[in-house]
Amino acid sequence: MIPPSLSSLKGLVKLDVSHNNLSGQIPRFMERFLLEYLNLSYNDFEGEVPHLGVFANASAFSILRNNRLCGGIVELGLPKCKETKKHKHKFPVFVIVILIASSLLTIICLAYAWCKKKSKSRPSQSSMRDRFLKISYTQLLKATNGFSETNLIGNGGFSSVYKGVLNEDDDDTLVAVKVLRLQNRGAERSFMRECEAWRNIRHRNLLRIITRK
Structure with a gap:
């Protein structure tokens, strides 16, 4: 040198x-x-x-x-000098993992917030029950004449339907009383599906649900 x-x-x-x-x-x-x-x-x-x-x-x-x-x-007339290759900075794998994890966490939090907001917008079962009339078993028994066979208007695998006259506030109201056979598996689920269907259908021949017990 x-x-x-x-x-x-x-x-x-x-x-x-x-x-x-x-x-x-x-x-x-x-x-x-x-x-x-x-x-x-x-x-x-x-x-x-x-x-x-x-x-x-x-x-x-x-x-x-x-x-x-x-x-x-x-x-x-000398040859060109070879360019020294610059080392490419590789993105550390753990940084990529952190970015993906944080993105997933953000998505999960947003989805949870959205579901929570949606659930709040739906009326709860307790609030729906409050809107129904409170009718005792004794009143139903009286309205159907003790669930008499003469008042039986329908019979199925999950329930029986009786006609009756409900005396509410000195006003005789003609009603249909549906009695579920809860010992039969799926009876309650079938009734809930039926209620959901009735709620979305409007027809003059369909009875309005006034209470559930």
Whole structure:
């Protein structure tokens, strides 16, 4: 290597360091000296040849037999220097996992908030029950004449239907009383589905549900 001693090069016009078995890259600081001629021949320099100062004039310097040099001004006819590949910054896997997890958590929270809001907008079963008339078993028994066979108007696998007259506030109201056979599996579920269907259908021949017990 050429020692970077700037004070020793001050005032020099010509510099000949050929045949000295020097190696490494040509020092960039040599571009700053006002040399008329520089001889670096028959050494073992490598890497890119500088472009400025004395290196800007092909006749002002010699680099013969430095076979590992590249670049420099066009007149030198040296091969282009290989670009050093920059290491691509790989995105850490744990960062990707954190981003995905946070996105999923956000989606879950939004879905939960939406479902909660939707459930609040629906009337609860307790509020629906409050809207129905409160009728005792004794009143039903009286209205159907003790669930008499003569009042039986329908019979199915899950329930029986009786006609009756409900005396409510001194007003005789004709009603149909449906008695579920809860010992039969699926009876209550069948009735709930029936109620849901009735709620969405309007017809003059359909009875309105006035209570559930």
